[in-house]
Amino acid sequence: MTFLACTTVGEWPIIKQIAFLLGYVMRGIFSVLDMVNIHSIALCIILFTVITRMIMYPLTLKQQKFSKLNAVMAPELQALQKKYANKKDSQSMQKMQIEQQMIYEKYGVSMTSGCVTSLIQIPLLFALYPVIYDLEKYIPQLANFSAAEVEQMYTFFGISLKATPHLGLNPTILIPILAGAFQFISTKLMMVNQPNMDDNPMGSSMKTMNMMMPLMSVVFCFTFPCFIGIYWIAMSVVLIIQQLIINQHMKKVNVEDLIKENIEKQNKKRAKKGLPPISEKANMMTKNMARAEMNSHKAAERPSVNKEERDAKIKESTEYYQNRSAKPGSLAAKANMVNDYNEKHKK
Numbered sequence: 144m145t146f147l148a149c150t151t152v153g154e155w156p157i158i159k160q161i162a163f164l165l166g167y168v169m170r171g172i173f174s175v176l177d178m179v180n181i182h183s184i185a186l187c188i189i190l191f192t193v194i195t196r197m198i199m200y201p202l203t204l205k206q207q208k209f210s211k212l213n214a215v216m217a218p219e220l221q222a223l224q225k226k227y228a229n230k231k232d233s234q235s236m237q238k239m240q241i242e243q244q245m246i247y248e249k250y251g252v253s254m255t256s257g258c259v260t261s262l263i264q265i266p267l268l269f270a271l272y273p274v275i276y277d278l279e280k281y282i283p284q285l286a287n288f289s290a291a292e293v294e295q296m297y298t299f300f301g302i303s304l305k306a307t308p309h310l311g312l313n314p315t316i317l318i319p320i321l322a323g324a325f326q327f328i329s330t331k332l333m334m335v336n337q338p339n340m341d342d343n344p345m346g347s348s349m350k351t352m353n354m355m356m357p358l359m360s361v362v363f364c365f366t367f368p369c370f371i372g373i374y375w376i377a378m379s380v381v382l383i384i385q386q387l388i389i390n391q392h393m394k395k396v397n398v399e400d401l402i403k404e405n406i407e408k409q410n411k412k413r414a415k416k417g418l419p420p421i422s423e424k425a426n427m428m429t430k431n432m433a434r435a436e437m438n439s440h441k442a443a444e445r446p447s448v449n450k451e452e453r454d455a456k457i458k459e460s461t462e463y464y465q466n467r468s469a470k471p472g473s474l475a476a477k478a479n480m481v482n483d484y485n486e487k488h489k490k
Contacts, residue, residue: 191275
């Protein structure tokens with residue numbers, strides 16, 4: 144990602160507004176440090192990372208709770224997929240969706256719970272990079288300092304944060320190494336609450352991605368200025384601390400209590416919309432599914448009418464309505480009158 148790409152992302156709708164708010168956070172951090180005569184861009188980035196990750200902490204915790212429930216639901220969902228593995232007709236697919244929804248309803252979560260939490264975090268993550276990359280834009284106070292003073296602010300343990308890390312015996316190479324190492328630790332800790340990924344194709348892909356992300360961080364750090372690497376290191380360290388806290392919290396969380404809490408929340412939302420509770424909805428879905436299955440069996444048992452019998456019935460019906468000796472006032476006589484009227488007024 145180049146400087147141009149980052150500034151372009153910062154102009155996207157919604158991303159631009161979020162970046163504007165995060166820029167105020169960065170500006171506030173710099174102002175507070177300036178009051179105590181501390182001028183360090185690295186320290187601003189570290190404090191900024193801590194604050195933004197704390198803002199996103201509730202979303203991270205919610206995602207981890209879903210992962211814990213997903214670990215319990217996974218065997219049922221996998222069994223359902225195996226059940227309908229060789230059934231691709233529309234009726235079977237519809238039944239599969241109903242049964243899948245019933246499993247999610249049973250645990251008080253929606254089918255999109257995990258996705259929604261991740262999607263909410265994506266705009267925040269996109270908005271962070273323009274702020275970090277273009278600090279002069281979001282910290283206008285830097286214009287009050289000389290070029291030498293600003294350059295000193297961008298120095299961290301003898302490393303110029305504007306420089307790009309490069310291979311060799313130099314301090315900058317520590318930034319990509321630390322970024323990759325800390326991200327590897329954070330992803331390993333995150334996988335503690337993940338379901339068994341060995342038998343799940345999607346889980347296997349996620350496992351591979353979690354292994355590749357630290358390597359990508361190392362590669363990207365060699366193409367970005369050092370202050371982006373400092374941000375990634377700080378973010379990974381904060382994530383490690385958060386994940387250790389979350390893992391300890393999740394050990395104390397009882398799955399049954401979590402399910403009960405989720406169902407109560409879902410029922411409150413459903414009550415506001417005038418919908419029945421989840422338990423009643425599940426019963427209605429079960430009855431509808433059973434009725435649909437019964438109708439399908441009846442349809443299968445119903446004898447089919449062959450083409451000759453159908454044509455014979457059509458012919459018999461046609462001859463009946465075209466009978467000119469029909470009794471006056473009968474349905475056939477009325478049909479003849481309509482037919483005569485149409486023939487007479489036909490253009």
